Amino acid sequence: MTDFPPMQNDLLLRAARGEQVERPPMWVMRQAGRYLPEYHEAKGKNDFFAVCRNPELACTITLQPVLRYRNLLDAAIIFSDILVIPQAMGMTVEMIEHKGPSFPEPLRKPSDLEKLNPKVDVKKELGYVFDAISLTRRKLEGMVPLIGFSGAPWTLMSYMIEGGGSKMFIHVKTWVFKYPEESKRLLQMITDVVVEYCAEQVVAGAQGWALTMRLNQLIQIFDSWAGELSPSDFKIFSLPYLRQISQRLPEAIKARGCEPVPMTVFAKGAWYALDDLCDSGYNVVGLDWLHDPAEAAKIANGRVTLQGNMDPGALYGTRETITKEVERMIGGFGGGKKGYIVNLGHGITPLVDPEDMRWFLEEVKRVGSQTASG
Ligand code: 1CP
Secondary structure: OOOOOOOOOOOHHHHOOOEEEEOOEEEEOOOOOOHHHHHHHHHHOHHHHHOOOOHHHHHHHHHHHHHOOOOOOOOOOOOOOOOOOHHHHHOOOEOOOOOEOOOOOOOOOOHHHOOOOOOOOHHHHHHHHHHHHHHHHHHHHHEEEEEEEEEEEHHHHHHHOEEEEEOOOOOHHHHHHHHHHHHHHHHHHHHHHHHHHHHHHHHHHHOOHOOOOOEEEEEEEOOOOOHHHHHHHHHHHOOHHHHHHHHHHHHHHHHOOOOOOOOEEEEEEOHHHHHHHOOOOOOEEOOOOOOOOOHHHHHHHHOOEEEEEEEEHHHHHOHHHHHHHHHHHHHHOOOOOOOOOEEEEEOOOOOOOOOHHHHHHHHHHHHOOOOOOO
């Protein structure tokens, strides 16, 4: 482990732990990506996963939004993808330009489980992510914390069975309703890898030995397809595995000689599960834009920090609209000085003008700093 520069801005970590803060911290899902011209420039003609596997390039792209929106973003998120886990488990995943991820050989029947690597050595298979994290932590020079992440078991299972993004989820629904036990076996296999993967991300970004007490990173679990499950199926095929991760990850981090870090769960579309998610062992619950901020805050009732949730589409609106949406959001979350992290309700979309993103961040900082609202 190397010594990294001390953290200058730990607003995100304090808010995640539920402490009172000067203003709500902000970062944006998919902040490093396609809406930024410098992303396309850095990526060039490289294949997407080749970029993920190149720590120098992944680091450069991670830093791009932090440097462009200097003093506005309160966190960096490591440039990678949730689909590196299926790759580590032995599947081929390609990223097709303008289309998205594609698995040439998805899992179509339970016997396909035998094709998966039963014992994944995450350090060997995903060492490039850990190298990118260590490098980025050094290059950040303590400017802001670095968020590590993983896909949630249900979302990863969906991709592994569907073979890519999906509208109807025919194949994964077939598994859930025809092969529930094999589905659970797959979910458990993925969960075991996610725990190890996240623990190693924390180790890669941890401070030097003398400073292991410092919380310096945060891990977010993306359950992007949670909303495809009914409330009762979410309780069977997603929630138990999300809980396992929040229970086992701190232990796995401690076993590696580091202090546990705050954890965020973002289960998109699972509005019905907010109450359960507040008791699922995470410090932060991410919200999509289907939630009314004040109602969500009432349900959470101080149990967790909430994160979100402006409609990413609002960034296509006028400056006045963006301001109004920001005021409505931060006001709805009670001014944001406690238990709140600003974000969009899902990833920023590729056609957003980076200057409109800047306006959003500036308005968040202005509104979030107002004393009257807090
Ligand atoms: O700043 C960042 O957030 C960048 C890092 C990042 C993250 C956190 C990327 C880069 N991907 C992700 C997570 C991710 N990947 C999720 C969870 C978050 C979400 O719901 O948005 C999901 C579902 C994926 C899968 C994925 N990868 C898709 C979605 C396809 C679908 O099913 O609709 C796509 C298009 C990708 C490719 C991808 N990942 C990241 C980028 C910048 C890109 C675009 C690649 C390119 O064309 O250059």
